[in-house]
Amino acid sequence: MIPAQFDYVRPGDLDETLAILKDREGDAKLLSGGYSLIPLIKLRLAQPALLVDLRDVTGLDGIVETDDYLRIGARATHRQIHEADVVRDNYPLLHDVTATIGDPQVRNWGTIGGSVAHADPASDWPAALIAGNATIVCRSQSGEREIASRDFFLDTFQTAIEPTEVLTEIRVVRRPRASAGAYEKLERKVGDFATVGVAAIVWLDDAGHIKRAGIGLTGVAETPFAATDAEAVLLGNAPSDDLFRAAGAAAGAQSRPFGDVRGPVDYKRAMAAELTLRALRRATERALASA
Amino acid sequence: MTTQHITVSVNGEAHEADVEPRLLLVHFLRDDLGLTGTHVGCDTSNCGACTIHVDGVSAKSCTMLAVQADGRELKTIEGMASEPTLHPLQQAFWDQHGLQCGFCTPGMIMQAAWLLAENPDPDEAEIREGISGNLCRCTGYVNIVKAIQQAAGELSAAESAPVVAAGTVDGQEVSAEPAAAG
Numbered sequence: 001m002i003p004a005q006f007d008y009v010r011p012g013d014l015d016e017t018l019a020i021l022k023d024r025e026g027d028a029k030l031l032s033g034g035y036s037l038i039p040l041i042k043l044r045l046a047q048p049a050l051l052v053d054l055r056d057v058t059g060l061d062g063i064v065e066t067d068d069y070l071r072i073g074a075r076a077t078h079r080q081i082h083e084a085d086v087v088r089d090n091y092p093l094l095h096d097v098t099a100t101i102g103d104p105q106v107r108n109w110g111t112i113g114g115s116v117a118h119a120d121p122a123s124d125w126p127a128a129l130i131a132g133n134a135t136i137v138c139r140s141q142s143g144e145r146e147i148a149s150r151d152f153f154l155d156t157f158q159t160a161i162e163p164t165e166v167l168t169e170i171r172v173v174r175r176p177r178a179s180a181g182a183y184e185k186l187e188r189k190v191g192d193f194a195t196v197g198v199a200a201i202v203w204l205d206d207a208g209h210i211k212r213a214g215i216g217l218t219g220v221a222e223t224p225f226a227a228t229d230a231e232a233v234l235l236g237n238a239p240s241d242d243l244f245r246a247a248g249a250a251a252g253a254q255s256r257p258f259g260d261v262r263g264p265v266d267y268k269r270a271m272a273a274e275l276t277l278r279a280l281r282r283a284t285e286r287a288l289a290s291a
Numbered sequence: 292m293t294t295q296h297i298t299v300s301v302n303g304e305a306h307e308a309d310v311e312p313r314l315l316l317v318h319f320l321r322d323d324l325g326l327t328g329t330h331v332g333c334d335t336s337n338c339g340a341c342t343i344h345v346d347g348v349s350a351k352s353c354t355m356l357a358v359q360a361d362g363r364e365l366k367t368i369e370g371m372a373s374e375p376t377l378h379p380l381q382q383a384f385w386d387q388h389g390l391q392c393g394f395c396t397p398g399m400i401m402q403a404a405w406l407l408a409e410n411p412d413p414d415e416a417e418i419r420e421g422i423s424g425n426l427c428r429c430t431g432y433v434n435i436v437k438a439i440q441q442a443a444g445e446l447s448a449a450e451s452a453p454v455v456a457a458g459t460v461d462g463q464e465v466s467a468e469p470a471a472a473g
Contacts, residue, residue, distance in 0.1 A: 001334050001335075002313065002315075003313040003315075004313070005311070005312075006313060007293060007312060008295055008312035008356075008358050010358075031359075034354060034355060034356070034359065035336065035351075035354055038336075038354045038355070039335060039354060042315075042335075051312065051356075053359065102424070103339070103423050103424025103425075104402070104405075104406075104420075104423065104424050105339060105342060105349050105350055105351045105402070106336070106351075106424065108348050108349055109348070109350055109354075109355075191337070191423055191424055
């Protein structure tokens with residue numbers, strides 16, 4: 001497949017990048033790893049007039065834990081995140097996600113910022129970011145803007161990023177004691193997009209009740225979303241399989257899947273419920289282990 | 292639309308070219324450089340037949356633009372053997388019957404080479420995970436896994452072999468490199 005023609009530019013830093021985006025507002029697409037964008041331009045589903053390659057832009061990488069959050073630079077590859085000690089040791093949900101995205105070659109080159117900005121309705125990262133109430137940070141010439149992950153994914157391949165903005169980093173809330181997350185993904189075959197993906201986070205209080213919960217679903221609506229009904233079912237209750245089953249039912253009911261090659265609507269709803277149950281079970285086991 | 296001037300090293304040889312930004316790296320390798328060992332299988336980033344190394348990291352060359360390779364070092368299947376000796380992975384695929392039609396083989400070998408560089412002693416599950424981005428429609432993967440296991444053994448044996456100090460032995464010049472290092 002041959003992409004349509006486009007121009008290409010490789011700015012040397014972020015300021016130059018932002019100036020190009022301002023100058024060519026609406027014409028330009030940012031190129032990071034390319035593993036989401038290039039398949040789209042090959043299919044000519046996207047036909048940008050200009051590709052702006054971020055390869056030489058420094059300051060967009062790095063995975064660092066601050067007092068408040070885990071900062072993941074937008075150009076960190078899935079593999080770099082997977083292999084970061086801090087992620088392996090403290091963020092099991094993120095580690096689950098990086099283990100299941102695409103395949104090794106995709107993880108070698110694909111970046112979290114590219115994947116999130118692309119906003120495929122069945123991609124893995126958004127579910128985890130939504131479950132954890134992560135913050136997505138964008139920069140334009142007028143400054144930095146923080147966007148809550150729950151306000152970020154607007155529709156299929158559509159996000160809250162403005163055409164003049166660059167997604168610079170993701171901030172994941174620092175994991176407290178007695179909390180943990182897990183990601184469950186159903187795929188037809190290894191490396192496939194999720195038929196259904198569920199990220200769940202539970203945070204237990206001293207009495208062992210759920211004081212906060214976050215659930216993000218992917219693959220079962222026009223865009224990844226927060227299963228707020230399921231979160232409400234969990235709040236203040238002692239974890240149990242019955243409770244998780246009820247939360248799963250709520251998540252399935254809140255899903256709006258399309259029937260397609262990965263299965264009919266009823267099947268996807270049922271799988272959303274089942275995977276929510278499994279993700280909650282595993283997250284709770286991990287939270288108890290860290291209490 | 293303006294062309295871009297790129298400089299790439301492919302299998303140790305420098306190449307310069309003016310390319311359209313939309314030119315895919317795999318087409319640059321095959322059509323411009325004539326390196327047709329790298330195959331286009333699915334053309335949708337799924338099958339891994341086009342796998343090469345870019346700065347030592349495995350990549351699907353159908354999902355990369357030639358302009359993205361500017362200034363980088365590429366390695367393709369043509370760069371694996373040191374004539375007349377096959378690379379241990381190539382020999383192992385032969386020995387273990389790790390191919391039937393052979394279409395996936397260049398990508399499979401390049402991915403396996405990257406895997407073994409990262410993890411010289413992978414177990415079967417790690418091998419299967421490592422080649423999960425490469426599809427084979429003939430073999431059922433069993434012999435491919437065996438071939439990678441054979442090559443892993445040979446490569447690590449070569450790695451751990453005592454290195455002969457450079458100098459002369461019986462009047463012959465010898466290098467400091469282990470003979471079978473891949």
